[in-house]
Amino acid sequence: MSTATRKPIVLVPGAWLGGWAWRDVAMRLRRLGHDDVHPVTLTGLGERVHLAGEQVDLETHIADVVGVLDFEGLEDAVLVGHSYGGVVVTGVADRRPQRLDAVVYVDTGPLPDGLAIADVQPPEVRERTRSDVDRLGDGWRWPLVDRRTLEQGTFGSAAGLQERHFRLLEQRATPHPDATLTSPLRLTHAQPPGVRRVGVLCAAGGLDLAMMRDLIAHGDPRVSVFADEDWELYELPTGHWPMFSMPDALADLLHGIAVGGRGG
DSSP, X not given: OOGGGGOOEEEEOOTTOOGGXXXXXXXXXXXXXXXXXXXXXXXXXXXXXXXXXXXXXXXXXXXXXXXXXXXTTOXXXXXXXXXXXXXXXXXXXXXXXXGEEEEEXXXXXXXXXXXXXXXXSOHHHHHHHHHHHHHHXXXXXXXXXXXXXXXXXXXXXXXXXXXXXXXHHHXXXXXXXXXXXXXXXXXXXXXOTTOEEEEXXXXXXXXXHHHHHHHHHTTOGGGGGGOSTTOEEEXXXXXXXXXXXXXXXXXXXXXXXXXXXXXX
């Protein structure tokens, strides 16, 4: 087995999710030879829900993942962020580029320095989020949106999700600390030095590679972050939640990204 197949892989989930969401992806990666796989549960979510509070912000979640890299002594790691997790891994890659081979954005992308997620949300999504936070009454928890909203694709295409996936979300998703959405990302580097940047588009019901390349060619600002030539871009024929709808395909893609990295 090559050293590339033993490259550490760190999996950071999106809003409402914990490390549990990566179970099937992690199992597949281990079968493919990646013994060092770390599905992360961010503070206040999943089995760490007891640590939730209004003080939990984006810096808290960045520190969670930096701690995994440092205390596990990971080197040449592939850092994966899904959805909200894309902002977290951007901060982590900025702080620990020397520990990474690649940062992978699964149906998400990086934010620039000084912006928060709430700053780039469409007004209707921002208003819906604020309404849902206010509905819980404590002013800092964002609950999982209802099934109809998920199915409508307001927070990403639901293509590929089955009844069992919706039930799993209803059973295990936890309210997300709202300050992580409103606190700005702080970066030292325009992009992490020496770290590969990889984008994985979930194309069913959303943006595919052909569409993105056409938008880039026409200078569309919505995809300008992916216009740099160093980006490695891939797509999966499923919706926004590939760890549920296509876990084996996602794991196989992450395996290929790891093998194709430095030393691969």
